[in-house]
Amino acid sequence: MIVERVQEYLEKIEKMKDINAYIEVNKERVLKEAEELEKNEKLKDKPLYGKIIAVKANINVKGYTISCASKTLENYIAPYDATVIKKLKANGALIIGMTNMDEFACGSSGETSYYGPTKNPKAEDRIPGGSSSGSAAAVAADLCDMALGSDTGGSIRNPASHCGVVGFKPSYGVVSRQGLCDLAMSFDQIGPITKNAEDALLLTNIIKGKDPSDSTTVETPKFEKEDISNYKVGVVKEFMEVADDKIRDKIEKGIEVFGDLGCEIVELSYKYVDLALPTYYLINYVEFFSATRKYDGRRYGYRIEEVCGEEVLRRILIGKHISEKEYSGKYYKRALQARNVMRKEMMRILKDVDVIVGPTVPKLPHKLGEKLSPMEMYAYDVLTVPTNICGICAGVVPCGDVNGIPVGLQIQAKPFEDQKVLSAMIAFEKAL
DSSP: OHHHHHHHHHHHHHHTGGGOOEEEOOHHHHHHHHHHHHHOGGGTTSTTTTOEEEEETTBOOTTSBOOTTSGGGTTOBOOSOOHHHHHHHHTTOEEEEEEOOSGGGOOSSSOOOTTOOOOOTTSTTBOOOSSSHHHHHHHHTTSSSEEEEEESSSTTHHHHHHHTOEEEEOOTTSBOOTTBOOSOTTTOEEEEEESSHHHHHHHHHHHBSOBTTBTTOOOOOOOOOOOOTTOEEEEEHHHHHTSOHHHHHHHHHHHHHHHHTTOEEEEEOOTTHHHHHHHHHHHHHHHHHHHGGGOBSSSSSSBHHHHOOHHHHHHHHHHHHHHSHHHHTTTHHHHHHHHHHHHHHHHHHHTTOSEEEEESSSSOOOBTTOOOOHHHHHGGGTTTHHHHHHTOEEEEEEEEEETTEEEEEEEEESTTOHHHHHHHHHHHHHHO
C-alpha cells in the first residue's frame, strides 16, 4: 500500500516536473524505504504511519543533499537527520525528497533558487511565494501528503497563501531548529505546510518539543482542537489598510465567518507597522552575514560570495557593512530596540483577544520573471514579519481567490498559544 502510493507520487512528480517543486528525489531510495516501512510492525500504530512528506532543502535529511538551493552547497550531503526528521521517521513518516526554495531562504517569491524558479500550481504564470516555495507547491500540486518548511519572516505563510494551502509557524522555541541551516537564528522556525488544518495540528504535535541540542526550545503540552465560539477575534485596522482592495474584500468575508461561529470581533490598532520591514531586515542582514561565515570554501562546498546569487550577496554585503563597529550602534542596536518596542505593543493588543485575523500578504503574487526592485519584493513581508519579530505563532488558511489566484487568511496569537491558532484554523476551514 505505501509502496503503491509512493509510486503514484513519483510518477506525478515526473509528470509535473516543470512545476520544479523538488530539487532532489531518489526513487530507488524512497521505494526501498517504503518497502521497509511496510514490513515494520513497530511503526504501524504511529500517527504518521505511511504519510509521505517533502522537506525543504535547508533541513538536514541524512544522505540527501542539503543545498539550500545554492551552488555553494550543491555537493554537500547531509551527514545526519535534523531533530524534526528523526521525529517524523520515529512516527512512521517517509521522506520523499528535498524541495526547492529561495537560495539560503533569501527571497519571498521562489525565484532566487540556483535550480530555477518554482511555479505556482494554482496559477502557473505567477510566483508561488517564498522562501518555502517548493514545499508549498508540492502540497498544492498533490506531490506529497504534507511538507516541512521554515519560516523566518513569513517563508511558510507567504507561499501557503499564494498556493492556496495551509501553513503554520509555531511560536519561537516550540520546534527544534537543530539541523536547520540558519537564515536568521533569532527568527527561524520549522513548521508544517499541509492540505488541511487538521494535518497542520497533527504534524506540529509530532515535531514540537524540548530538544537538548537546541537551547531555545521549550516543552509545551500537546495541542488539542478546542471550541472557538467564545473567542475574541481581533482585527488590526493597519493590517487591513496595507492590503490591496481585492485581498481585503476576501479577508473581510473571512472575518464574517468568525462572527457566524459565535466569536466576538474586536477592532484593534497596531501603530508600528511602518517599523516592521526596516527592523526585520536590519536584524536579518546581520544574523545572515554571521551565519554564512562558515561557508568559506574550506569546510562546506564553495566560498559563498563567489557563487551565490544576487539577493544572497546583497544581504551578505549589507550585513557585513552594518556589523562593522562604527555602524552597529547606528543600525543593528536600534533595530533591536525597535524589536522590543514592537513586541511590547503586540503583547498589549493581544492581551484582551484570543487571536488576531487578517491578510497574510498585502498584494497578489506577481508574474514569474517580472522584475521587482528589492523594496517591492520585501513589501510582500510587511504583514508576516511582525510574527517573527515578536516571537508569536501564526497560521494561514485558504480564504477564497481573486480571478483564480489564492488568498490566505492569517491567524496570530500570543507566544505558546499555538493551540488557539490551530483551533481557529480548523474551525474556519470547516465553516467554509
